[in-house]
Amino acid sequence: MIDPPVTMPPKRVARLPVRPRAVRYPVLAVVFVCAACGLVYELELVALASYLIGDSVTQASVVLSVMVFAMGVGSLLAKRLRCRAAVGFGLVEGGLALIGGCSALVLYAAFAWLGEARYVLVAFSLAIGVLIGAEIPLLMSLIQRAESARTYGAGESGERESGERETGERESGERKSETDGKDDPAGTVADLFAADYVGALVGGLAFPFLLLPWLGQLTGALVTGAVNAVAGGALVLWLFRHDLTARSRALLIGANLTVLAVLGTATVLVDDFEGAARRAVYGDSVRVAVHTDLQEVVVTGERGGPPDLFVDGRLRVGGQDEHRYHESLVHPAMNGPRERVLIIGGGDGLALREVLRYAGVRSVTVVELDPGVVRLARTNPELAALNGHAYRDPRVRVAFADAFRWLRGAGADAGAGADADGLYDVVVSDLPDPGISASTKLYSEEFYGLAARVLADGGRLVVHAGSASARPHTYWTVDATLRAAGFSTRAYSASGGEAARAAGPDRAERARRSGGTDTAPGDWGYVLAARGPYPPALGLAPDAPRLRSLSAEGLTSGARAAERTRDALGAEPPPSTLVHPRYGG
CATH class of the missing domain: 1.20.1250.20 (MFS general substrate transporter like domains)
Structure with a gap:
């Protein structure tokens, strides 16, 4: 059945x-x-x-x-x-x-x-x-x-069609x-x-x-x-x-x-x-806050007083004592030939202001990544007054470019047989702290090798290298990297005020949280370098303008202070390269 x-x-x-x-x-x-x-x-x-x-x-x-x-x-x-x-x-x-x-x-x-x-x-x-x-x-x-x-x-659907088709067609349709x-x-x-x-x-x-x-x-x-x-x-x-x-x-x-x-x-x-x-971050004295294509730029300060400049939340310019930083950065490098000067970074125009104080300067090239910073430095009344309206000077040329790429192009031109007018007597590296990741490649051996290609004979390169006392490993890594790129170096530092005490990758946060009483050592560290076996002389030019904070005696004591941080460091750090960055520690 x-x-x-x-x-x-x-x-x-x-x-x-x-x-x-x-x-x-x-x-x-x-x-x-x-x-x-x-x-x-x-x-x-x-x-x-x-x-x-x-x-x-x-x-x-x-x-x-x-x-x-x-x-x-x-x-x-x-x-x-x-x-x-x-x-x-x-x-x-x-x-x-x-x-x-x-x-x-x-x-x-x-x-x-x-x-x-x-x-x-x-x-x-x-x-x-x-x-x-x-x-x-x-x-x-x-x-x-x-x-x-x-x-x-x-x-x-196949079952509905089964009554209208023969058995073989029905089985085929079902399969x-x-x-x-x-x-x-x-x-x-x-x-x-x-x-x-x-x-x-x-x-x-x-x-x-x-x-x-x-x-x-x-x-x-x-x-x-x-x-x-x-x-x-x-x-x-x-x-x-x-x-x-x-x-x-x-x-x-x-x-x-x-x-x-x-x-x-x-x-x-x-x-x-x-x-x-x-306002919670910067206080009630925010004057200007703009978002450029690359970053946030904020100008703060009381009306009638010098402004402070923050870029992406980090203090870049402390108006009360910025002259200490910029005088120490620029003037030791101007002790020698200085007809043609290259400034890498420094879109705020303050290093440019110091360079232009020398009558012998014929031309200055500023290489800045963000046009918004230069635009603000030109048009904001407080910043323009602080930099002495430096961008109005006819000797100034601005190139908006990544400094690494720009130097590669400039170095290639020099290597292809450009005359002496294509080289620079002084290169000023006015960049953010090397501990900030975005800046690391601009503190690499490869970058300094490119800078060496655009330096004229007898030219000098000066680099802001972070705090020598607060971050000696980072500071002396910059020095080791310059020497690995073929430079001879002179290390020195300068004491600073509030801006220096708040220096570092999270400087704005630490300064705000401490209520302006951050007890970190207040200094800026620099490295002055020249190509060849002999380090450059650390001093001021005989015709240097009158300076508010810097003196020859101050440079000598700054060099001794920087060397003491080397002694405390112990072993010399290795140089930093693009494929093996050594900063951020």
Whole structure:
């Protein structure tokens, strides 16, 4: 006896607003958008942490390593949500939009009012990484549900046609429908990761070229969060709405509207917030605050008094005693031939002011990366008065370029047979502290080798090398690097006031937190160098102008003070190169 065929209970067919075969395309589009947003959050954290905390290499390493670890944790946690993948994905995207969009705002607030942003950075990296890691497993579950619907729907179609065809045709159609509808997990994973990686590429390019210059760090993060929320919410509430209960649907709608309301309100108030945070960092005496294409530049100080200049939160010019720094930097190098002078950095015009005090100077070239700094030094009344309107002098030429690339071009011209007019008698390196990662390549052996190629016979190079007493390892690494590049050196230092006491990668933060009473040794360290076996004479030119703080006796005592820090250091540090930077310790 042949038993009748067993009739299986009908499967629950997923109802979708598009054909099951086409469901991958909106899902992949959302993967693309979410991946772009996720990378923007990551880059926002790295950029803002480097600006607030310093040492971009360390901050990038912290953010990337913590976030990648957290993504693995998020992937494991997502397994608990796979049975409710639609509502889970909707909540994950809403949370990611809120946390990622507000991350820059909260990080800046922690720095401004609490004085510490490192722990907040780690917390946001962890939270964002967990949510990003949960995305792919949940989306995989949603696609598999759609594929299952496609398979069952195709089988139903084959059964409806079976009564109209002969047995052989029916069996063939059933086999084909099974093949067409068969899941392809490997292909699905490949599609998801392809969309994810391409989205990350777009987000990575959009951040520096679109979001930062157009919107800035805070507004850019908030707008990215809004895009993230709309993309994630739209996918679930439209494509997988039949997977949601009425309660889940109301929850997702309410959560997404709340997230968008928070991000929208923050976007409207971001200028007021930024102003309040800036006052918390710099005090109530902010005169000018501008975002150039490369950095934030803030001028502070009481009306009628000398200004202070901050670049990316770091004190670059202390108006009360900047003359101590710039006189000590420039005038020892001007003891000798000085017709043609090159200033690397120094866009504020203060080193330029000191150079132009010598009548024998015929031309000065200033190589500055950021045109915004030079523009401010020219047009801001306080800064222009402080630098003596140096940029009005017809002897001055400004080149807006990366100093390393510019020197490579200038050195190549000199090596190709340029006459003596293509070389410089004095090169002044007025750059940020070498402990700041962005400056490291400009304190490398390769950089000094390029500088040597543009020096005329008997020319001198002077380098600001950080505090000799507070960071002797960094200071003497600069000296060792210059000697490795073929220079003979003379080390010296100069005592300073508030600006020197606050020197360093996080100088603005430490000065603010100490209330201006930072007890770190107040000195600037310099290295004077010349090509060849004989170090240059450390002194002042016979026709040097009258100086406010520097004297020959002061230079002699400064040289002795610098040498004492060498004795305390012990072993001589190795030189720093591009492939093996030695600073930041």
